[in-house]
Amino acid sequence: MASPTIKLNSGYEMPQVGFGLWKVDNAVCADTVYNAIKAGYRLFDGACDYGNEKECGEGVARAIKEGLVKREDLFIVSKLWQTFHDVDKVEPITRRQLADWQIDYFDLFLIHFPAALEYVDPSVRYPPGWFYDGESEVRWSKTTLQQTWGAMEKLVDAGLARSIGISNYQAQSVYEALIYSRIRPATLQIEHHPYLQQPDLVNLAQKEGITVTAYSSFGPTGFMELDMPRAKSAAPLMDSPVIKEIASKHGKTPAQVLLRWATQRGLAVIPKTNRPEIMAQNLDSVNFNLDSGDLAKIADMDLNIRFNKPTNYFSADKLY
Numbered sequence: 449m450a451s452p453t454i455k456l457n458s459g460y461e462m463p464q465v466g467f468g469l470w471k472v473d474n475a476v477c478a479d480t481v482y483n484a485i486k487a488g489y490r491l492f493d494g495a496c497d498y499g500n501e502k503e504c505g506e507g508v509a510r511a512i513k514e515g516l517v518k519r520e521d522l523f524i525v526s527k528l529w530q531t532f533h534d535v536d537k538v539e540p541i542t543r544r545q546l547a548d549w550q551i552d553y554f555d556l557f558l559i560h561f562p563a564a565l566e567y568v569d570p571s572v573r574y575p576p577g578w579f580y581d582g583e584s585e586v587r588w589s590k591t592t593l594q595q596t597w598g599a600m601e602k603l604v605d606a607g608l609a610r611s612i613g614i615s616n617y618q619a620q621s622v623y624e625a626l627i628y629s630r631i632r633p634a635t636l637q638i639e640h641h642p643y644l645q646q647p648d649l650v651n652l653a654q655k656e657g658i659t660v661t662a663y664s665s666f667g668p669t670g671f672m673e674l675d676m677p678r679a680k681s682a683a684p685l686m687d688s689p690v691i692k693e694i695a696s697k698h699g700k701t702p703a704q705v706l707l708r709w710a711t712q713r714g715l716a717v718i719p720k721t722n723r724p725e726i727m728a729q730n731l732d733s734v735n736f737n738l739d740s741g742d743l744a745k746i747a748d749m750d751l752n753i754r755f756n757k758p759t760n761y762f763s764a765d766k767l768y
Protein backbone atom coordinates (compact mmCIF):
# COMPACT_ATOMS: atom_id res chain seq x y z
CA MET A 449 0.00 0.00 0.00
CA ALA A 450 1.47 3.34 -0.99
CA SER A 451 0.34 6.87 -0.27
CA PRO A 452 -0.65 9.22 -3.09
CA THR A 453 1.74 12.16 -3.49
CA ILE A 454 1.38 15.93 -3.70
CA LYS A 455 3.64 17.97 -5.99
CA LEU A 456 5.33 20.71 -3.98
CA ASN A 457 6.16 24.16 -5.39
CA SER A 458 9.82 23.04 -5.29
CA GLY A 459 8.99 20.41 -7.92
CA TYR A 460 9.41 17.41 -5.57
CA GLU A 461 6.63 14.90 -4.87
CA MET A 462 5.65 14.52 -1.21
CA PRO A 463 3.63 11.54 0.11
CA GLN A 464 0.23 12.75 1.32
CA VAL A 465 0.10 10.31 4.24
CA GLY A 466 3.20 10.14 6.37
CA PHE A 467 4.29 9.08 9.82
CA GLY A 468 4.76 11.41 12.81
CA LEU A 469 7.68 10.89 15.20
CA TRP A 470 6.84 13.11 18.17
CA LYS A 471 6.58 11.18 21.46
CA VAL A 472 7.95 7.99 19.94
CA ASP A 473 10.07 6.65 22.80
CA ASN A 474 13.76 6.24 22.12
CA ALA A 475 13.64 2.60 23.20
CA VAL A 476 11.14 1.65 20.47
CA CYS A 477 11.86 4.34 17.90
CA ALA A 478 14.22 2.45 15.56
CA ASP A 479 11.81 -0.52 15.44
CA THR A 480 8.83 1.79 14.97
CA VAL A 481 10.43 3.52 11.98
CA TYR A 482 11.50 0.18 10.52
CA ASN A 483 7.99 -1.27 11.00
CA ALA A 484 6.40 1.82 9.48
CA ILE A 485 8.60 1.46 6.40
CA LYS A 486 7.53 -2.19 6.22
CA ALA A 487 3.89 -1.10 6.51
CA GLY A 488 4.39 1.16 3.48
CA TYR A 489 5.17 4.60 4.96
CA ARG A 490 7.68 6.65 3.01
CA LEU A 491 7.38 10.06 4.70
CA PHE A 492 8.75 10.50 8.22
CA ASP A 493 8.14 13.70 10.15
CA GLY A 494 10.91 14.22 12.67
CA ALA A 495 12.47 17.11 14.57
CA CYS A 496 15.47 17.93 16.72
CA ASP A 497 13.05 18.55 19.58
CA TYR A 498 11.66 15.01 19.47
CA GLY A 499 15.01 13.79 20.80
CA ASN A 500 14.92 10.58 18.75
CA GLU A 501 16.58 11.42 15.43
CA LYS A 502 19.48 9.01 16.04
CA GLU A 503 17.06 6.14 16.59
CA CYS A 504 15.02 7.21 13.56
CA GLY A 505 18.23 7.03 11.54
CA GLU A 506 18.90 3.53 12.86
CA GLY A 507 15.45 2.38 11.72
CA VAL A 508 15.99 3.89 8.28
CA ALA A 509 19.48 2.42 7.97
CA ARG A 510 18.21 -1.05 8.84
CA ALA A 511 15.42 -0.85 6.25
CA ILE A 512 17.88 0.32 3.59
CA LYS A 513 20.43 -2.33 4.54
CA GLU A 514 17.81 -5.07 4.28
CA GLY A 515 16.76 -3.77 0.86
CA LEU A 516 13.21 -2.76 1.88
CA VAL A 517 13.74 0.72 0.41
CA LYS A 518 16.40 2.95 -1.06
CA ARG A 519 17.15 6.39 0.36
CA GLU A 520 15.49 8.03 -2.64
CA ASP A 521 12.22 6.17 -1.95
CA LEU A 522 11.94 7.96 1.40
CA PHE A 523 10.82 11.51 2.15
CA ILE A 524 12.50 12.59 5.35
CA VAL A 525 11.30 15.72 7.10
CA SER A 526 12.96 17.43 10.03
CA LYS A 527 12.75 20.79 11.75
CA LEU A 528 14.94 23.61 12.98
CA TRP A 529 14.54 24.19 16.70
CA GLN A 530 14.15 27.73 18.04
CA THR A 531 17.58 27.88 19.72
CA PHE A 532 19.20 27.48 16.29
CA HIS A 533 17.52 30.42 14.52
CA ASP A 534 20.65 32.61 14.57
CA VAL A 535 21.97 32.70 11.01
CA ASP A 536 25.35 31.13 11.75
CA LYS A 537 23.76 28.26 13.71
CA VAL A 538 21.40 26.94 11.04
CA GLU A 539 23.81 25.00 8.83
CA PRO A 540 25.87 23.41 11.65
CA ILE A 541 22.79 22.06 13.41
CA THR A 542 21.29 20.83 10.15
CA ARG A 543 24.51 18.90 9.51
CA ARG A 544 24.31 17.38 12.96
CA GLN A 545 20.69 16.36 12.45
CA LEU A 546 21.57 14.82 9.07
CA ALA A 547 24.37 12.87 10.73
CA ASP A 548 21.90 11.58 13.35
CA TRP A 549 19.62 10.39 10.55
CA GLN A 550 22.64 8.89 8.68
CA ILE A 551 21.62 10.75 5.51
CA ASP A 552 23.12 13.62 3.52
CA TYR A 553 20.01 15.67 2.68
CA PHE A 554 16.54 16.26 4.10
CA ASP A 555 13.66 16.10 1.67
CA LEU A 556 12.03 18.88 3.66
CA PHE A 557 13.35 21.02 6.49
CA LEU A 558 10.95 23.27 8.42
CA ILE A 559 11.21 26.20 10.81
CA HIS A 560 9.49 24.48 13.76
CA PHE A 561 7.99 27.58 15.43
CA PRO A 562 8.07 31.26 14.42
CA ALA A 563 9.98 32.21 17.57
CA ALA A 564 13.74 32.57 18.06
CA LEU A 565 15.42 31.55 21.31
CA GLU A 566 18.94 32.26 22.48
CA TYR A 567 21.48 29.68 21.33
CA VAL A 568 22.21 26.69 23.56
CA ASP A 569 25.26 24.73 22.50
CA PRO A 570 24.46 21.05 21.80
CA SER A 571 27.35 20.07 24.06
CA VAL A 572 25.48 21.72 26.96
CA ARG A 573 22.13 20.04 26.29
CA TYR A 574 20.57 18.33 23.28
CA PRO A 575 17.79 18.64 22.39
CA PRO A 576 17.77 21.99 24.17
CA GLY A 577 14.01 22.46 24.72
CA TRP A 578 12.50 25.85 25.53
CA PHE A 579 14.55 26.84 28.57
CA TYR A 580 17.97 28.46 28.42
CA ASP A 581 18.95 26.89 31.74
CA GLY A 582 17.04 23.66 31.13
CA GLU A 583 14.70 24.59 33.97
CA SER A 584 12.53 27.68 33.60
CA GLU A 585 14.30 30.64 31.98
CA VAL A 586 13.07 31.58 28.49
CA ARG A 587 15.58 33.78 26.62
CA TRP A 588 14.54 35.20 23.27
CA SER A 589 16.98 35.84 20.43
CA LYS A 590 16.71 39.01 18.36
CA THR A 591 17.10 37.11 15.08
CA THR A 592 14.16 37.74 12.76
CA LEU A 593 12.27 35.11 10.80
CA GLN A 594 13.48 36.76 7.61
CA GLN A 595 17.11 36.29 8.65
CA THR A 596 16.52 32.66 9.59
CA TRP A 597 14.71 32.03 6.33
CA GLY A 598 17.75 33.35 4.42
CA ALA A 599 19.85 30.69 6.20
CA MET A 600 17.24 28.04 5.36
CA GLU A 601 17.48 29.03 1.68
CA LYS A 602 21.23 28.48 1.86
CA LEU A 603 20.55 24.88 2.98
CA VAL A 604 18.83 24.35 -0.36
CA ASP A 605 21.74 26.01 -2.19
CA ALA A 606 24.16 23.70 -0.37
CA GLY A 607 22.09 20.57 -1.16
CA LEU A 608 21.36 19.86 2.51
CA ALA A 609 17.59 20.27 2.05
CA ARG A 610 15.61 19.72 -1.13
CA SER A 611 12.60 21.72 0.04
CA ILE A 612 12.15 24.09 2.96
CA GLY A 613 9.01 25.07 4.80
CA ILE A 614 7.43 26.59 7.86
CA SER A 615 5.38 25.39 10.79
CA ASN A 616 3.02 26.99 13.30
CA TYR A 617 2.91 30.27 11.32
CA GLN A 618 -0.27 32.29 11.35
CA ALA A 619 -1.49 34.30 8.34
CA GLN A 620 0.54 37.47 8.94
CA SER A 621 3.84 35.60 9.17
CA VAL A 622 2.94 33.65 6.02
CA TYR A 623 2.25 36.91 4.14
CA GLU A 624 5.58 38.30 5.25
CA ALA A 625 7.41 35.12 4.25
CA LEU A 626 5.93 35.46 0.78
CA ILE A 627 7.41 38.95 0.53
CA TYR A 628 10.95 38.21 1.68
CA SER A 629 11.44 34.67 0.31
CA ARG A 630 13.82 33.95 -2.53
CA ILE A 631 12.71 30.32 -2.22
CA ARG A 632 9.05 30.11 -1.25
CA PRO A 633 8.05 27.85 1.63
CA ALA A 634 7.02 24.52 0.08
CA THR A 635 4.82 23.51 3.00
CA LEU A 636 3.10 24.95 6.06
CA GLN A 637 2.67 22.45 8.89
CA ILE A 638 -0.11 23.34 11.35
CA GLU A 639 -2.32 21.85 14.02
CA HIS A 640 -5.49 20.90 12.17
CA HIS A 641 -8.49 18.81 13.23
CA PRO A 642 -12.27 19.29 13.39
CA TYR A 643 -11.89 21.35 16.61
CA LEU A 644 -9.32 23.65 14.90
CA GLN A 645 -10.11 23.92 11.20
CA GLN A 646 -8.42 27.24 10.34
CA PRO A 647 -10.11 27.59 6.93
CA ASP A 648 -8.70 31.08 6.20
CA LEU A 649 -5.12 30.02 6.88
CA VAL A 650 -5.51 26.82 4.83
CA ASN A 651 -7.05 28.78 1.93
CA LEU A 652 -4.32 31.42 2.04
CA ALA A 653 -1.54 28.83 1.91
CA GLN A 654 -3.17 26.73 -0.79
CA LYS A 655 -3.91 29.81 -2.93
CA GLU A 656 -0.23 30.75 -2.68
CA GLY A 657 0.90 27.27 -3.73
CA ILE A 658 2.07 26.24 -0.26
CA THR A 659 1.07 22.66 0.62
CA VAL A 660 -0.49 22.39 4.07
CA THR A 661 0.40 19.47 6.34
CA ALA A 662 -1.99 18.76 9.20
CA TYR A 663 -0.54 17.64 12.49
CA SER A 664 -2.44 16.24 15.47
CA SER A 665 -5.28 15.16 13.15
CA PHE A 666 -6.93 13.37 16.08
CA GLY A 667 -7.14 16.59 18.11
CA PRO A 668 -6.85 16.06 21.88
CA THR A 669 -5.79 12.40 21.61
CA GLY A 670 -2.14 13.18 20.81
CA PHE A 671 -1.93 15.55 23.80
CA MET A 672 -3.43 13.16 26.36
CA GLU A 673 -0.05 11.42 26.36
CA LEU A 674 1.33 14.67 27.85
CA ASP A 675 -1.35 14.66 30.53
CA MET A 676 -2.48 18.07 29.31
CA PRO A 677 -5.60 19.19 31.22
CA ARG A 678 -6.95 21.10 28.19
CA ALA A 679 -6.78 17.90 26.11
CA LYS A 680 -8.21 15.70 28.86
CA SER A 681 -11.22 17.99 29.25
CA ALA A 682 -12.03 17.94 25.50
CA ALA A 683 -14.26 15.18 24.13
CA PRO A 684 -12.09 12.71 22.16
CA LEU A 685 -12.77 13.14 18.44
CA MET A 686 -12.71 9.40 17.83
CA ASP A 687 -15.66 9.05 20.26
CA SER A 688 -17.65 11.87 18.67
CA PRO A 689 -21.13 10.63 17.61
CA VAL A 690 -20.83 12.66 14.37
CA ILE A 691 -17.49 11.10 13.42
CA LYS A 692 -18.61 7.62 14.50
CA GLU A 693 -21.78 7.84 12.42
CA ILE A 694 -19.85 8.95 9.32
CA ALA A 695 -17.33 6.15 9.92
CA SER A 696 -19.95 3.43 10.17
CA LYS A 697 -21.74 4.77 7.07
CA HIS A 698 -18.52 4.31 5.04
CA GLY A 699 -17.38 1.13 6.80
CA LYS A 700 -14.25 2.91 8.08
CA THR A 701 -12.83 3.74 11.50
CA PRO A 702 -13.27 7.18 13.11
CA ALA A 703 -9.48 7.69 12.73
CA GLN A 704 -9.73 7.07 8.99
CA VAL A 705 -12.57 9.61 8.72
CA LEU A 706 -10.48 12.23 10.56
CA LEU A 707 -7.51 11.63 8.25
CA ARG A 708 -9.64 11.52 5.09
CA TRP A 709 -11.35 14.78 6.03
CA ALA A 710 -7.93 16.46 5.92
CA THR A 711 -6.57 14.71 2.81
CA GLN A 712 -9.80 15.38 0.92
CA ARG A 713 -9.19 19.11 1.58
CA GLY A 714 -5.83 18.67 -0.14
CA LEU A 715 -3.75 18.54 3.05
CA ALA A 716 -1.07 16.00 3.92
CA VAL A 717 -1.33 14.11 7.24
CA ILE A 718 1.30 12.62 9.57
CA PRO A 719 -0.44 10.45 12.18
CA LYS A 720 1.60 8.69 14.82
CA THR A 721 1.19 5.26 16.38
CA ASN A 722 3.49 2.52 17.66
CA ARG A 723 1.14 -0.31 16.66
CA PRO A 724 1.70 -1.98 13.25
CA GLU A 725 -2.01 -2.76 12.67
CA ILE A 726 -2.90 0.88 13.30
CA MET A 727 -0.06 2.01 11.02
CA ALA A 728 -1.70 0.11 8.16
CA GLN A 729 -5.14 1.46 9.00
CA ASN A 730 -3.96 5.08 8.98
CA LEU A 731 -2.06 4.65 5.72
CA ASP A 732 -5.16 3.08 4.20
CA SER A 733 -7.30 6.17 4.78
CA VAL A 734 -7.38 7.69 1.30
CA ASN A 735 -9.44 5.08 -0.56
CA PHE A 736 -12.91 6.50 0.11
CA ASN A 737 -14.61 9.87 -0.13
CA LEU A 738 -16.65 11.81 2.37
CA ASP A 739 -19.79 13.31 0.81
CA SER A 740 -20.94 16.91 1.07
CA GLY A 741 -23.28 16.04 3.97
CA ASP A 742 -20.37 14.52 5.93
CA LEU A 743 -18.20 17.56 5.21
CA ALA A 744 -20.93 19.97 6.37
CA LYS A 745 -21.38 18.04 9.64
CA ILE A 746 -17.63 18.12 10.33
CA ALA A 747 -17.44 21.84 9.44
CA ASP A 748 -19.95 22.44 12.24
CA MET A 749 -17.57 20.90 14.80
CA ASP A 750 -15.05 23.77 14.69
CA LEU A 751 -14.40 25.13 18.20
CA ASN A 752 -11.17 26.98 17.46
CA ILE A 753 -9.44 25.06 20.28
CA ARG A 754 -5.65 24.86 19.97
CA PHE A 755 -3.71 22.31 22.00
CA ASN A 756 -0.16 22.95 20.76
CA LYS A 757 0.52 26.48 22.03
CA PRO A 758 4.12 27.42 22.91
CA THR A 759 2.82 28.94 26.14
CA ASN A 760 1.67 25.46 27.13
CA TYR A 761 5.30 24.51 27.45
CA PHE A 762 6.63 27.44 29.43
CA SER A 763 3.78 28.75 31.54
CA ALA A 764 4.29 28.44 35.29
CA ASP A 765 2.55 25.08 35.52
CA LYS A 766 4.01 24.03 32.09
CA LEU A 767 0.78 22.48 30.72
CA TYR A 768 -2.75 23.71 30.85
Ligand code: NAD
Binds near residue numbers: 467468493616662718
Ligand atom coordinates in the same frame (compact mmCIF):
# COMPACT_ATOMS: atom_id res chain seq x y z
P1 NAD B 1 -1.87 12.28 16.43
O1 NAD B 1 -3.00 13.21 16.12
O2 NAD B 1 -1.22 11.54 15.33
O3 NAD B 1 -2.41 11.29 17.56
C1 NAD B 1 -1.59 10.31 18.12
C2 NAD B 1 -2.41 9.49 19.10
O4 NAD B 1 -3.50 8.88 18.42
C3 NAD B 1 -1.60 8.38 19.73
O5 NAD B 1 -2.02 8.26 21.07
C4 NAD B 1 -2.00 7.15 18.94
O6 NAD B 1 -1.91 5.97 19.70
C5 NAD B 1 -3.43 7.46 18.58
N1 NAD B 1 -3.83 6.87 17.30
C6 NAD B 1 -3.17 6.98 16.12
N2 NAD B 1 -3.83 6.34 15.14
C7 NAD B 1 -4.94 5.80 15.71
C8 NAD B 1 -6.01 5.04 15.21
N3 NAD B 1 -6.09 4.68 13.93
N4 NAD B 1 -6.99 4.65 16.08
C9 NAD B 1 -6.93 4.98 17.38
N5 NAD B 1 -5.92 5.73 17.92
C10 NAD B 1 -4.93 6.14 17.09
O7 NAD B 1 -0.82 13.08 17.31
P2 NAD B 1 0.48 13.87 17.28
O8 NAD B 1 1.60 12.95 17.59
O9 NAD B 1 0.20 15.05 18.12
O10 NAD B 1 0.66 14.43 15.79
C11 NAD B 1 1.18 13.65 14.76
C12 NAD B 1 2.55 14.14 14.32
O11 NAD B 1 2.48 15.50 13.92
C13 NAD B 1 3.63 14.14 15.41
O12 NAD B 1 4.11 12.85 15.68
C14 NAD B 1 4.64 15.08 14.81
O13 NAD B 1 5.40 14.41 13.81
C15 NAD B 1 3.75 16.12 14.16
N6 NAD B 1 3.55 17.32 15.04
C16 NAD B 1 4.14 18.48 14.69
C17 NAD B 1 4.01 19.60 15.50
C18 NAD B 1 4.65 20.90 15.10
O14 NAD B 1 4.75 21.80 15.95
N7 NAD B 1 5.05 21.07 13.86
C19 NAD B 1 3.26 19.53 16.68
C20 NAD B 1 2.64 18.32 17.00
C21 NAD B 1 2.78 17.22 16.18
